[in-house]
Amino acid sequence: MTSSSRYLLLGFPESKGQAQELAKLTGISYADIDIHVFPDGESKITLPAEALKSTTQIVIYRSLDHPNNKLLELIMAAQGARQLGIKKIILVAPYLAYMRQDIAFNPGEVVSQKVIGKLLSESFEGVITVDSHLHRISKLSEAIPVEYAINLTATEPMGEFLKQHVDSPFLLGPDGESRQWVEAIALPNKMDSSVATKVRRGDKNVEINLPDGDYQGRNMVLVDDVASSGQTLIQTAKQLQQYQPASISVLVTHALFMEGSIEALKEQGVINIWSCNSIKHPTNQVSLTGLIARELKEILHLTGENT
């Protein structure tokens, strides 16, 4: 028996391709989780019962965009696996939801990061994610108290992608939080970079102030962890246009891109919109699967087969 055959990797229907690719790269066997949604909106989850008989340790792959539905189904799958005798469950969630509300900004606001972190820690021994929005805390384990709480960063594959696709890029982060990602790409690759400041006044109301810079004639790339309403990037591109750059592109880890945001970015002169494949989206260009596979193999102590 090889070390990886002791594990089974389970994927949900919407991300079967990515989960299968991860299984291939790690040498872990793959099996499907099926979902049937009843007319009243409840979900029936069916686990691969036969395949689960041969293991006590599993990996479940699911990104948590559309979090309310996906989280509940995920917890049901994990708890169902426990009932079938599974002892160790690692969650691979390249995009992890509910990490942004880490304090109560106003009295009575629920700190969702803590609630969801506790919920996940009750179902999983480990969580692997990418560029999680950790603002006032430095480690994922502070939000999700599990044995393995791993927050990878997409900056290395993003840097490689930019080197191949943009001539002498100038990276621009839209706010202070983005500095970590901008600098992690710019410094090792010797790219110019700068970081703007942002004031958020509402879900879709942000004000961006660009630092003075020599942006004219440059290939500007706006870099951020996530595009949700897209307003942060839209307003940044709008400010940037005044400097007459040669081009404006966008590169984010997580492509939520709510309705209308892609069109609005194009209206502000953005010519390329690129993202990593943490959330399936037409803008996906940078694969995170190799990065995640390396980490998964390390924490599961897998040897090198199929890699």
Ligand SMILES: O=P(O)(O)OC[C@H]1O[C@@H](O)[C@H](O)[C@@H]1O
């Ligand atoms: O402006 P939208 O796209 O709605 O939200 C995404 C932004 O909000 C922040 O939390 C993220 O880091 C990103 O800068």
